Amino acid sequence: MTTATKETTTMKSVEEQCRYSYDARLVPQRFSSTEKNSILQTIAAAVVDKAEYILEENKKDIAYGHENNLNEGLIDRLTLNKDRLEGISKSILEIVTLDDPVGTVLEEWTRPNGLHIKKVRVPLGVFGMIYEARPNVTADAIAIAIKTGNALVLRGSASAYNSNFAITKVVKDSLNAHKVNHDFIQLLEDTNRESVKDFVQMKQYLSLVIPRGSAGLIQHAVNTATVPCIETGAGICHVYIDKDADLDKAVAIADNAKTHRPSVCNACETLLVHKDVAQAFLPKIARVLKEKSVELRVCEAAKKFLNTEALATDEDWATEYNDLILSIKVVESIEEAIEHIARYSTTHTESIVSENQEALDLFTASVDSSSVFTNASTRFADGGEYGFGAEIGISTQKLHARGPMGIKELSTYKFIVTGNGQIR
Amino acid sequence: MTTATKETTTMKSVEEQCRYSYDARLVPQRFSSTEKNSILQTIAAAVVDKAEYILEENKKDIAYGHENNLNEGLIDRLTLNKDRLEGISKSILEIVTLDDPVGTVLEEWTRPNGLHIKKVRVPLGVFGMIYEARPNVTADAIAIAIKTGNALVLRGSASAYNSNFAITKVVKDSLNAHKVNHDFIQLLEDTNRESVKDFVQMKQYLSLVIPRGSAGLIQHAVNTATVPCIETGAGICHVYIDKDADLDKAVAIADNAKTHRPSVCNACETLLVHKDVAQAFLPKIARVLKEKSVELRVCEAAKKFLNTEALATDEDWATEYNDLILSIKVVESIEEAIEHIARYSTTHTESIVSENQEALDLFTASVDSSSVFTNASTRFADGGEYGFGAEIGISTQKLHARGPMGIKELSTYKFIVTGNGQIR
Numbered sequence: 001m002t003t004a005t006k007e008t009t010t011m012k013s014v015e016e017q018c019r020y021s022y023d024a025r026l027v028p029q030r031f032s033s034t035e036k037n038s039i040l041q042t043i044a045a046a047v048v049d050k051a052e053y054i055l056e057e058n059k060k061d062i063a064y065g066h067e068n069n070l071n072e073g074l075i076d077r078l079t080l081n082k083d084r085l086e087g088i089s090k091s092i093l094e095i096v097t098l099d100d101p102v103g104t105v106l107e108e109w110t111r112p113n114g115l116h117i118k119k120v121r122v123p124l125g126v127f128g129m130i131y132e133a134r135p136n137v138t139a140d141a142i143a144i145a146i147k148t149g150n151a152l153v154l155r156g157s158a159s160a161y162n163s164n165f166a167i168t169k170v171v172k173d174s175l176n177a178h179k180v181n182h183d184f185i186q187l188l189e190d191t192n193r194e195s196v197k198d199f200v201q202m203k204q205y206l207s208l209v210i211p212r213g214s215a216g217l218i219q220h221a222v223n224t225a226t227v228p229c230i231e232t233g234a235g236i237c238h239v240y241i242d243k244d245a246d247l248d249k250a251v252a253i254a255d256n257a258k259t260h261r262p263s264v265c266n267a268c269e270t271l272l273v274h275k276d277v278a279q280a281f282l283p284k285i286a287r288v289l290k291e292k293s294v295e296l297r298v299c300e301a302a303k304k305f306l307n308t309e310a311l312a313t314d315e316d317w318a319t320e321y322n323d324l325i326l327s328i329k330v331v332e333s334i335e336e337a338i339e340h341i342a343r344y345s346t347t348h349t350e351s352i353v354s355e356n357q358e359a360l361d362l363f364t365a366s367v368d369s370s371s372v373f374t375n376a377s378t379r380f381a382d383g384g385e386y387g388f389g390a391e392i393g394i395s396t397q398k399l400h401a402r403g404p405m406g407i408k409e410l411s412t413y414k415f416i417v418t419g420n421g422q423i424r
Numbered sequence: 425m426t427t428a429t430k431e432t433t434t435m436k437s438v439e440e441q442c443r444y445s446y447d448a449r450l451v452p453q454r455f456s457s458t459e460k461n462s463i464l465q466t467i468a469a470a471v472v473d474k475a476e477y478i479l480e481e482n483k484k485d486i487a488y489g490h491e492n493n494l495n496e497g498l499i500d501r502l503t504l505n506k507d508r509l510e511g512i513s514k515s516i517l518e519i520v521t522l523d524d525p526v527g528t529v530l531e532e533w534t535r536p537n538g539l540h541i542k543k544v545r546v547p548l549g550v551f552g553m554i555y556e557a558r559p560n561v562t563a564d565a566i567a568i569a570i571k572t573g574n575a576l577v578l579r580g581s582a583s584a585y586n587s588n589f590a591i592t593k594v595v596k597d598s599l600n601a602h603k604v605n606h607d608f609i610q611l612l613e614d615t616n617r618e619s620v621k622d623f624v625q626m627k628q629y630l631s632l633v634i635p636r637g638s639a640g641l642i643q644h645a646v647n648t649a650t651v652p653c654i655e656t657g658a659g660i661c662h663v664y665i666d667k668d669a670d671l672d673k674a675v676a677i678a679d680n681a682k683t684h685r686p687s688v689c690n691a692c693e694t695l696l697v698h699k700d701v702a703q704a705f706l707p708k709i710a711r712v713l714k715e716k717s718v719e720l721r722v723c724e725a726a727k728k729f730l731n732t733e734a735l736a737t738d739e740d741w742a743t744e745y746n747d748l749i750l751s752i753k754v755v756e757s758i759e760e761a762i763e764h765i766a767r768y769s770t771t772h773t774e775s776i777v778s779e780n781q782e783a784l785d786l787f788t789a790s791v792d793s794s795s796v797f798t799n800a801s802t803r804f805a806d807g808g809e810y811g812f813g814a815e816i817g818i819s820t821q822k823l824h825a826r827g828p829m830g831i832k833e834l835s836t837y838k839f840i841v842t843g844n845g846q847i848r
Contacts, residue, residue, distance in 0.1 A: 111811060228821060372840050377846065381841075413826055414792070
């Protein structure tokens with residue numbers, strides 16, 4: 001194995017590294033649950049023990065980022081320190097506590113001809129992860145791969161290469177300590193923009209690619225992929241305040257959904273308000289949001305209750321602001337709210353605030369989003385909040401995994417069929 | 425609705441028809457189980473009642489096929505008659521007997537903060553089906569769509585357009601009789617070769633596309649798709665005869681796996697034989713296969729037990745013959761058999777014949793195929809044989825659905841989260 005950084009070696013190709021991982025895929029498949037956890041504990045300790053080395057490598061990336069005028073937000077995501085490494089270590093130990101998803105018998109039955117069929121959960125094989133300047137994803141993804149018995153190919157960004165390399169090296173040293181061949185973990189050396197396209201077409205080696213990061217990155221990956229992808233991310237989430245809402249709850253939930261962390265995918269972008277409560281509710285929520293400097297863009301009907309001339313356009317209803325901006329629309333009925341959501345939602349997460357059970361039932365049955373909340377903030381749509389215990393992403397597609405994903409979603413199944421000589 | 429054939433009308437675009445289906449997707453989502461079954465019964469009756477009309481339209485396709493020198497196999501697949509229509513009707517009635525997959529609570533739990541989370545099975549929305557000259561797929565797919573609460577866009581081949589149109593018309597008339605808007609079922613009028621590419625990129629409307637047919641069609645669809653696809657089909661299936669095999673079972677299973685229906689994906693293409701039983705087994709199986717005119721292509725070690733000079737090449741191990749040809753390899757050990765399978769299998773279906781439980785366990789644990797059989801023919805790898813009761817296809821990918829698919833695989837889930845004012 002190379003221990004030098006990519007600048008000083010001949011760069012391995014995407015194909016080569018995917019093949020290494022694929023050829024070694026049986027190594028993690030054969031780990032027992034005990035081995036998995038013991039390896040993860042070694043890695044969790046090593047990430048803290050080797051802090052000095054990792055932080056030194058991380059500094060190179062930060063310096064490179066400053067030289068290249070990366071914005072402060074990106075530099076912040078890129079930056080590691082002792083606290084953050086301890087956070088990474090803690091996350092790995094949390095993965096240790098999760099149940100091993102592999103080997104579970106999902107269903108079993110016997111056919112009239114005597115064939116016994118068992119549907120058993122097994123690892124995927126090799127999965128790929130594409131992500132931007134977040135070195136913690138490197139460690140998380142590796143820990144999840146080990147726990148799920150999968151091989152893994154990581155395609156991090158060039159701007160975090162030294163940090164990712166250092167974390168991967170610490171992992172490989174830990175695997176060496178367990179006398180385990182570490183080829184099943186590969187960090188792509190080729191971080192050119194074009195390598196994303198090559199990577200998502202490695203169908204002969206990869207069973208799945210998860211792109212995480214900006215909408216642009218995700219769309220580029222999904223549109224060029226031949227490997228199955230799970231799309232994550234985009235969230236135009238709605239909170240609907242029903243005519244039978246408890247208005248105190250409504251204010252608290254709308255406020256929290258918008259302002260608790262406006263940059264994330266499960267933050268609220270559009271507030272829908274039933275006309276019967278518009279007069280009572282809108283001035284209240286506007287006061288709260290004004291204090292937090294939230295910009296409002298509102299429909300014609302909402303204007304008269306709000307001191308603003310900023311009209312929402314059709315584009316506003318279709319925009320994920322990821323910012324302290326909220327569009328507001330007054331609706332004639334719950335049905336109109338449901339129709340608005342059907343038209344503009346990215347089917348990530350929506351919430352209704354109402355004390356009327358009929359309205360709650362209609363909303364949860366009719367809204368086709370991966371998470372539909374009643375009387376709670378959309379901010380809870382998250383694997384951690386659902387108790388899945390590992391951060392993989394929130395799927396916005398309907399196949400395989402939908403909504404917050406747990407480690408189970410990184411497995412597949414096979415049918416083991418036991419006969420005693422049956423032929424057709 | 426148009427009732428003329430595509431030649432005499434202005435053709436609707438792929439985008440337009442996908443949009444119609446998408447816009448009407450809530451119609452099938454709102455069917456109760458009783459309604460679904462009652463509609464299916466009407467359709468099953470209508471397919472027989474309107475046989476004359478359907479067969480007349482089918483004759484146009486057959487005549488067109490002859491004019492264009494379609495091969496006899498294709499013409500046979502294309503051809504409908506009263507018996508086949510009764511078969512179609514019967515298949516629809518079998519779908520009536522299946523449990524409604526929609527609405528099932530898959531899991532539910534309560535979080536420490538009081539949020540109650542329910543994971544509920546729901547329809548996908550709209551799915552697409554691409555297929556070749558088999559009008560029965562038109563009826564099957566529609567019946568499955570109705571049962572699963574999904575909207576459906578069908579992209580059949582030009583050579584079966586009149587037949588597909590006739591079946592679709594009979595379905596739409598049945599939906600009319602139930603006063604149901606039938607826009608959720610669309611048969612693409614544009615059957616040009618390029619329309620496949622347009623179709624698999626209708627991401628804003630389609631949640632899934634299933635391509636069925638030749639390997640070429642499937643690869644074209646998968647490689648150009650941005651809509652998630654389920655790949656079906658390709659099967660290089662192996663039967664391994666272990667040193668502890670019951671040789672009578674071994675002969676029956678190998679024969680059945682190869683010759684019962686050689687053109688299908690779960691037929692055996694390569695026979696692996698442990699060296700300890702090669703002398704006893706190979707002449708036996710060769711006699712049986714010779715009677716059925718099976719051509720053998722064998723490894724160097726097998727030659728001395730078989731009266732043949734036809735050596736298998738590396739290409740043979742990697743070929744799905746779909747024909748009365750079998751490649752045979754003698755292996756040193758069960759491990760070598762497993763390695764050969766890991767290298768050449770399409771991970772569709774493999775079988776081991778052995779009376780040794782340790783060998784069976786090693787094989788089923790180590791072989792990474794969607795179906796792994798012990799002491800039974802690979803020909804049982806099939807939704808019908810597994811008791812799923814509807815023919816959708818056999819997935820050769822690992823995501824969402826693997827191996828034989830049931831109607832459940834045409835659903836997704838959503839999380840319904842009940843709160844009482846929770847915020848983060």
